[in-house]
Amino acid sequence: MRSYTLIAPAKINLHLEILGARADGYHELVMILQSIDLSDEISVQASDRQAIRVRCDHPEVPADKSNIAYKAANLMATEFPAAFAKYGGVDITINKRIPVAAGLAGGSTNAAAVLVGIDLLWNLGLTQSELEELGAQLGSDVPFCVGGGTAIATGRGEQLSALPSLNNIYIVLAKYRSLAVSTPWAYKSYREQFGDSYLNDIHSLSERAAAIHSGPIVKAILNKDATEIAQKLHNDLERVVLPEYPQVLQLRETFASAGVLGTMMSGSGPSVFAICESQQQAEQVKLRVRETIPDEDLELFVTRMTSHGIQIASSV
Numbered sequence: 001m002r003s004y005t006l007i008a009p010a011k012i013n014l015h016l017e018i019l020g021a022r023a024d025g026y027h028e029l030v031m032i033l034q035s036i037d038l039s040d041e042i043s044v045q046a047s048d049r050q051a052i053r054v055r056c057d058h059p060e061v062p063a064d065k066s067n068i069a070y071k072a073a074n075l076m077a078t079e080f081p082a083a084f085a086k087y088g089g090v091d092i093t094i095n096k097r098i099p100v101a102a103g104l105a106g107g108s109t110n111a112a113a114v115l116v117g118i119d120l121l122w123n124l125g126l127t128q129s130e131l132e133e134l135g136a137q138l139g140s141d142v143p144f145c146v147g148g149g150t151a152i153a154t155g156r157g158e159q160l161s162a163l164p165s166l167n168n169i170y171i172v173l174a175k176y177r178s179l180a181v182s183t184p185w186a187y188k189s190y191r192e193q194f195g196d197s198y199l200n201d202i203h204s205l206s207e208r209a210a211a212i213h214s215g216p217i218v219k220a221i222l223n224k225d226a227t228e229i230a231q232k233l234h235n236d237l238e239r240v241v242l243p244e245y246p247q248v249l250q251l252r253e254t255f256a257s258a259g260v261l262g263t264m265m266s267g268s269g270p271s272v273f274a275i276c277e278s279q280q281q282a283e284q285v286k287l288r289v290r291e292t293i294p295d296e297d298l299e300l301f302v303t304r305m306t307s308h309g310i311q312i313a314s315s316v
């Protein structure tokens, strides 16, 4: 049976700004998303049963219809019923390395990999923008995960505008294994506490969304200047997550006192990343944080920004 093995990178947010609430329950956002070289491996294999099956080696990730990888395959089967009938079922195997419920788009990147894998398996020849449109039906971060790299994301996060890629900027990523922050909780708390400052008319929303293109973080990215980028990191959700989760605050403070270029929580947390001058500094910072917080529950990764989204590792 034919199969494709895909590399599915995580993302961090270099910028996350909440502009307002939307009628559909989502928020109007301005984000800068960045792929990182910490990836899951997904294999998508044709099967002779007319069914979709998911396996995952992580105990907290469901292997049933609630897995977003299953939903991605099911969407493909619904959109392309003739191909589903012709090529048969799909077996999906997920090797999880990306921390779960961490604000790193672990599920979203798995869904993007399944869309890309099934497109190949069924010889559909979909374009990147067609894959992104399908991805938007599964979740706001899925379209970005298809192509990855560095991008401005507006709307609920699904409207993308690519930026020049950032490569080889090293980061340290920290996440407590047993700590999870609910994304809906984070946005709801933000709305309750800071909703008064939302932009309410469509004109100011689109002006603010457009302004990011000439804003300081984008200038820093265009200059490919790690120090400047690190100084301009921003995440509105820190305002609700840091006071509620002292461990996340402690990670931010520990990174800052380790002399990194800049540090920020990713997405709705609880993972925190730090931008470093070099791989060597990142390794030293990792050791220093490990000494300061000798808690086995704390996972630490040295990784780097990458310019790619879903990639084919092998095909059989």
Ligand code: ATP
Binding pocket: 060, 061, 062, 066, 067, 068, 069, 094, 099, 100, 101, 102, 103, 104, 105, 106, 107, 108, 110, 111, 141, 183, 267, 268
């Ligand atoms: P985002 O940054 O897009 O908000 P996240 O990194 O915060 O995502 P995920 O790792 O995607 O969060 O997991 C969120 C929830 O989704 C978890 O509770 C998990 O059990 C469930 N889930 C379903 N499918 C997957 C999958 N393929 N990988 C990871 N989690 C999944």
